[in-house]
Amino acid sequence: xxxxxxxxxxxxxxGPSAVAIGKFDxxxxxxxxxxxxxxxxxxxSGARAVAVTFDRNPLAVLRPDLCPENVVTIExxxxxxxxxxxxATLMLTFDAELAARSAEDFVADILVSALKxxxxxxxxxxxxxxxxxxxxxxxxxxxxxxxxxxxxxxxxFLEGSDRRVSSTWIRELLMAGDVAAAAEVLGRHVDVRGExxxxxxxxxxxxxxxANLSTITxxxxxxxxxxxxxxxDHDTGIRHRSxxxxxxxxxxxxxLVRQVEAHVMGETELDLYGHDVxxxxxxxxRGMVAFEGIEKxxxxxxxxxxxxxxxxxxxxx
Numbered sequence: 001x002x003x004x005x006x007x008x009x010x011x012x013x014x015g016p017s018a019v020a021i022g023k024f025d026x027x028x029x030x031x032x033x034x035x036x037x038x039x040x041x042x043x044x045s046g047a048r049a050v051a052v053t054f055d056r057n058p059l060a061v062l063r064p065d066l067c068p069e070n071v072v073t074i075e076x077x078x079x080x081x082x083x084x085x086x087x088a089t090l091m092l093t094f095d096a097e098l099a100a101r102s103a104e105d106f107v108a109d110i111l112v113s114a115l116k117x118x119x120x121x122x123x124x125x126x127x128x129x130x131x132x133x134x135x136x137x138x139x140x141x142x143x144x145x146x147x148x149x150x151x152x153x154x155x156x157f158l159e160g161s162d163r164r165v166s167s168t169w170i171r172e173l174l175m176a177g178d179v180a181a182a183a184e185v186l187g188r189h190v191d192v193r194g195e196x197x198x199x200x201x202x203x204x205x206x207x208x209x210x211a212n213l214s215t216i217t218x219x220x221x222x223x224x225x226x227x228x229x230x231x232x233d234h235d236t237g238i239r240h241r242s243x244x245x246x247x248x249x250x251x252x253x254x255x256l257v258r259q260v261e262a263h264v265m266g267e268t269e270l271d272l273y274g275h276d277v278x279x280x281x282x283x284x285x286r287g288m289v290a291f292e293g294i295e296k297x298x299x300x301x302x303x304x305x306x307x308x309x310x311x312x313x314x315x316x317x
Contacts, residue, residue, distance in 0.1 A: 001078075001089060002088040002089075003078060003088070003089050003091060004088060004089070004090045004091065005091055005093070007090065007092075007109065007110050007113070007115075008114070010090065010114045010115060014048065014088075014115070015048065015115055015118075016045070016046075016047040016116045016117070016118040017047050017048045017050045017087075017088075017115040017117050017118065018041040018042040018045060018047040018049055018117075018118060018121070019038075019051075019052055019115055019117045019119070019120050019121065020034050020035060020037075020038040020049075020050070020051050020120075020121040020122070021051075021053070021120065021121075021122050021128065022052075022053060022122065022126060023054060023057060023058075023167070024051060024053045024077055024081065025077065025167045026071035026072055026077075026167050026170055026186055027072070027077060027080035027081060027084070027186075028071075028165055028167065028170060028185055028186045028187060029156055029165045029185060029187040030123075030155065030156040030164070030165035030166065032084065033153065033156045034121055034123070035051070035081070035086060037121060037151070037153055038051070038086065038121050039084075039085070039086065041121065041151070042087070042119075047119065049088075050086065050087060050090060051081055051086055052089075052090045052092065052110070052111075053077070053081075053089060053090070053091060053092070054091070054092050054093075055074055055092065055093050055094060056070075056074075056094050057070065057094075058094050058099065061095060061096060061099050062099060068167075068168070069171065069219075069220045070219055070220065071167050071171065071174075071220050072219050072220075073193075073217075073218045074091070074218065076191075076193065078091070090110070090114075092110070099130065100130055101129060102129050102130050102133070103128055103129025103130065103133045103134030103138055104129070104142065105129075106128055106129050106134060107134075107142050108146065111146075111148070112146045112147075112148070117146075117148045118147070118148055118149070119149050119150075120143070120148055120149070120151070121150075121151045122139065122150070122153070123152070123153055123155070124152050124154075124155070136150060136152045158184055158185065165185050169185055170182050170185050170220075171220055174190065174220050174222045174223065175223055176223060177222050177223035177224075177225050177284040179222050179227060179229075179281040179283065180282070180284070183281075183282075189230075189280040189281060189282060190222060190280070190281045191278050191280045191281065192213065192216050192221055192260055192278070192279055193213075193219075193276070193277070193278045193279075194214040194215075194216055194260070194276075194277065194279075195213070195276055196211045196212065196213065196214075196272040196274060196275045197212055197214045197273070198212070198273065208263045208302075208305070209264075209267075209268060209270075210261035210262060210263045211231060211261060211262050211263075211272045211275075211277065212259055212260075212261045213260040213261065213262075213277065213279060215257060216260060221246060221258065221260060222246060222281055222284070223246070224246050224247035224287065224288040225246060225247065225285070225286060225287045225288050226243065226244065226284070226285045226286050226287075226288070226304050227243075227245075227246070227281045227282065227283065227285060227308075228242075228243065228244070228282045228283045228285060228308035228309075228311035229242055229243075229244045229262070229280045229281045229282045229308075229312075230242055230280040230282070230312075231244075231264055231272075231277055231278075231279055232277060232278040232279075232280065233272065233275050233276075233277050234275070234276040234277060234278065235275045235277075240262075240264040240267070240270075241264070241265045241266070241308070241309065242262040242264050242265060242279070242308070243263045243265060243285075243301075243304050243305050243308040244260065244261070244262045244263075244279055244281060244308075245259070245261050245262075246258065246259070246288070247259070247288040248288075260279055263305065265305055265308065265309060282315055283311045283315065285304055285307045286304070
């Protein structure tokens, strides 16, 4: 997948393009439905399949007080879009200049001039341009003038649910630690990525060495607690069964920021320092609590490992 960071980066002979526009935060099941339809449209018309998105939530500029946390980092968003095998993503910098651009100029300069758009796909609630004046209805009005068609993609609902798939729903589930339900809405495991760094080495002293991830920024980390999941080592390509802890370790009360750490089950001498890893969350085992004494903590950690093993045996990859 080609990544363009500015409309001026798009070659003059790149189009025609079928374009899907949106925040694509999390690249969840609803986004994936849009991309599937985008690829169908592109293939039918011989156009390129292109996602147009933003380098931050527009609310970060327009209403910072209301801006939610990102579900995934910008880098992860691009990685997930690439996995869907589209031709390109145009990652627009959402700043005051872009926010002030009229909806018609957005269409003329970005969609038509740069991407040579033939079809535009959006969700029913998508808004763009100064003051949010750009709507699917406005796109439909502009289409005949600029030579493109518009398709409004229906909301996606999980089987048995009357709530539409959305990033807001995913955030709520992650705040509750329900990573299993969040995975259904996402269409994949919840995950965070970082470098393994040196911690207090307390897990090793207790007989359960952990890989501590560098501080996670610009992505939504699930609620504090203990989880069953996987540690994916990108340096070696190996996926390790893991018991994962998120929080500040209240038993010792000397960890100042939330940490994500993973104990690779069955391994006590694995050296992962400096490795680029992804931690995937499969199921929450329990909340984070303080224990009275080291022995009780060690007993619970052993039980957590057994529970994680059981979950992974049952649910597989």
